[in-house]
Amino acid sequence: MKKEIDGILVEAVQGDIASQTDIEAVVNAANAELLPGGGVAGALHKAAGPELADAGAPFSPISPGEAVITNAFNLPNHYVIHCLGPVHGIDRPEEKLLRDCYVNALRKAEEKEVKSIAFPSISTGAFGYPLEEAVRTALPAVRELLGELRSVSHIRFVLFSKQDLTAYERFLESEY
Ligand code: AR6
Numbered sequence: 001m002k003k004e005i006d007g008i009l010v011e012a013v014q015g016d017i018a019s020q021t022d023i024e025a026v027v028n029a030a031n032a033e034l035l036p037g038g039g040v041a042g043a044l045h046k047a048a049g050p051e052l053a054d055a056g057a058p059f060s061p062i063s064p065g066e067a068v069i070t071n072a073f074n075l076p077n078h079y080v081i082h083c084l085g086p087v088h089g090i091d092r093p094e095e096k097l098l099r100d101c102y103v104n105a106l107r108k109a110e111e112k113e114v115k116s117i118a119f120p121s122i123s124t125g126a127f128g129y130p131l132e133e134a135v136r137t138a139l140p141a142v143r144e145l146l147g148e149l150r151s152v153s154h155i156r157f158v159l160f161s162k163q164d165l166t167a168y169e170r171f172l173e174s175e176y
Pocket of ligand 1: 015016017018029030031032035036037038039040041042043085120121122123124125126127128129158159160161164
């Protein structure tokens with residue numbers, strides 16, 4: 001589904017974050033070392049090639065809530081914005097740390113004058129954050145920044161499963 005808010009296109013789709021050919025910056029649900037892993041990080045590093053880990057090395061390790069930006073190498077995008085989400089039940093305060101990921105990723109995108117950005121559902125895989133709770137943090141965090149964005153005019157949430165997409169769509173329809 002798509003919505004236009006404050007002149008910004010906000011959409012949620014089901015898909016693979018490594019295949020967003022029309023998007024300038026993709027967000028990685030990274031590990032602290034900015035190395036290949038499973039899930040989103042695995043898919044992005046595999047598609048980008050080994051240069052992505054080399055580009056992340058000078059920033060490593062990053063802290064929960066932090067975002068750093070690198071080139072995207074063989075991905076069909078210009079940039080990867082690497083965010084370390086909180087591990088559910090361990091990194092606290094987890095809601096703030098998850099929120100920081102989205103806010104800091106958008107700030108990095110604005111610094112590079114990025115026009116379009118795609119987010120995966122940070123922390124809701126290996127890091128165990130319940131999807132419904134993550135939706136109620138991620139979507140308001142982005143919503144509150146929309147009015148401040150000068151460069152970003154297209155925000156896409158890329159969900160791996162139909163069930164996750166439905167949760168995003170419900171929130172976008174009723175609360176946005
Ligand atoms: N495209 C879009 N979404 C995906 C993809 C994909 N290719 N693959 C998985 N998802 P996760 P986290 C969904 O585990 O919880 C890594 O090993 C997945 O179903 O990628 O932040 C890193 O190295 C889930 O809904 O990220 C870290 O150690 C969501 O993306 C750790 O996992 C996030 O799942 C980060 O864990």
